[in-house]
Amino acid sequence: MSEERQWSGKTDGTLWMHKALIGCFKFLPMALLYFFMALVVPFYMLFNHQGYLSIYHYLHQRQGWGPLKAFGGCYVNHFLFGASLMDRFASYAGRKFRVKKTGLEVFDNLAGQEQGFIMLSSHIGNSEMSGYMLSTPLKRMNAITFPGEKATVRSNLDRMLEVNNIRLISADGLDWLFTLNAALSDGEIVSIHADRLFGSSKALKVKILGAEAQIPMGPFNLAATRCLPVTAGFCMKTGFKSYEALQYRLDTPEMETMSKTEKMDYLAARYAATVNAILEKWPLQWYNFFEFWK
Amino acid sequence: MEDLKLELKEKIIDALNLVDMTPADIEDDAPIFMEGLGLDSIDALELMLLMEKNYGIRLSNPAEGKQVFKSINAMVEYINANRTK
Structure with a gap:
């Protein structure tokens, strides 16, 4: 596995973006933030072919899902990943799960x-x-x-x-x-x-x-x-x-x-x-x- | 000193499973990591355990540890000065 093909393992975004995100979680409802993310995910997938394709291959080849289901699964996978990251920032802002x-x-x-x-x-x-x-x-x-x-x-x-x-x-x-x-x-x-x-x-x-x-x-x-x-x-x-x-x-x-x-x-x-x-x-x-x- | 060098080299070969090597292949003053023996992070942890088990030396200070693992000579010197076993 070459270095350039691996996800860096770091959280994307700049310092002020992270601070703004934590601030948002203090005041905005989670459902609204999840909704906003649901709209953003297709664009993220579009500009991040590498991650999207690897998940498609995983769902299609390893989980045995059909092409359409695997494609839909990619969207849900990215959404859930984003939700996990949001939950992380929500925790920083004091939210409980x-x-x-x-x-x-x-x-x-x-x-x-x-x-x-x-x-x-x-x-x-x-x-x-x-x-x-x-x-x-x-x-x-x-x-x-x-x-x-x-x-x-x-x-x-x-x-x-x-x-x-x-x-x-x-x-x-x-x-x-x-x-x-x-x-x-x-x-x-x-x-x-x-x-x-x-x-x-x-x-x-x-x-x-x-x-x-x-x-x-x-x-x-x-x-x-x-x-x-x-x-x-x-x-x-x-x-x-x-x-x-x-x-x-x-x-x-x-x-x-x-x-x-x-x-x-x-x-x-x-x-x-x-x-x-x-x-x-x-x-x-x-x-x-x-x-x-x- | 020479006995300890040989003993240490044999223990390193054994611990790291360097099957194609003999003590004579390990130079006394060559760097242990990267360009020397080409050891990596897994090997570093093995060497730390080797020092602890065989010589009662616990390495926890990174600055000191890096000096110790500079070469076989550095390791032997450190063992002589700090061993409890």
Whole structure:
């Protein structure tokens, strides 16, 4: 996957646009802002062929949808993605969402133990919302983010996540690796994206939706080398003002006898199976806007 | 000093699974990352764990860490001065 074909992972827009957006959410009804976005989405799709085509291919080839349904699905996908971003800014402005919690006891149990663990996140649903829903008073969570996020987004994220004992670590250069290493040695939680290569080109091959895909080796290598528990976390938009937060435990007792490579492959396969299950239930909340399957 | 260099090189080869390499292939003063051994972020985390497990050295300061991983010579020097195991 070449660099130029990947979505940068940063929030679009300038500083003043972000501030204006947060201001809007304080005073304007959400329904009005959603309506405005529904009008803008076709233009966004028109000028962003790359993202639109990759989602069309995903819906048509991987989900097996017909051309017309897949085309309509692209619109809904972009709308839902925009809605997720708007919900993010709405949260900054103090708006609240209803949340159904599924399997969060997995997270709470691990957070209560001395050892740290790794929570794998994905560009599916609204992963940032997970941060607002997971409170870790006993253990700090370190969320690895793409470098270069805009200052407004960054400062708002820091402010909101700090309340839940979550620290953001920007994956820039080599510095973040030392912070990550210290966090794991201190028995903290590390949240890291497991569906996009960054920092290293080393990858593991898995099957997602029936076709081979590459996912980053880093998170799985980290878990296997340090024998850490692993969860996969998702936060799916289920309605206008509602989300479902889900947690799945990926490591199992059978792993104890496995070699490091076997552990990595096992965890990657379990992660892929979880992603499969999520995408079968919420096919339109896949937000990897590049050709994920080659 | 030379014994520790050899031991460290062997541990690096083992930890990073550099199957085609021998300790003699790793130069003492060549950079470990990028143009030297060509290691990346995954390897960096492996090396940090190697330092912690084998020598009781926990690297958490990025500025210091980058100096330590400059070369095999720098690593050995740091291990000698800071090891607890």
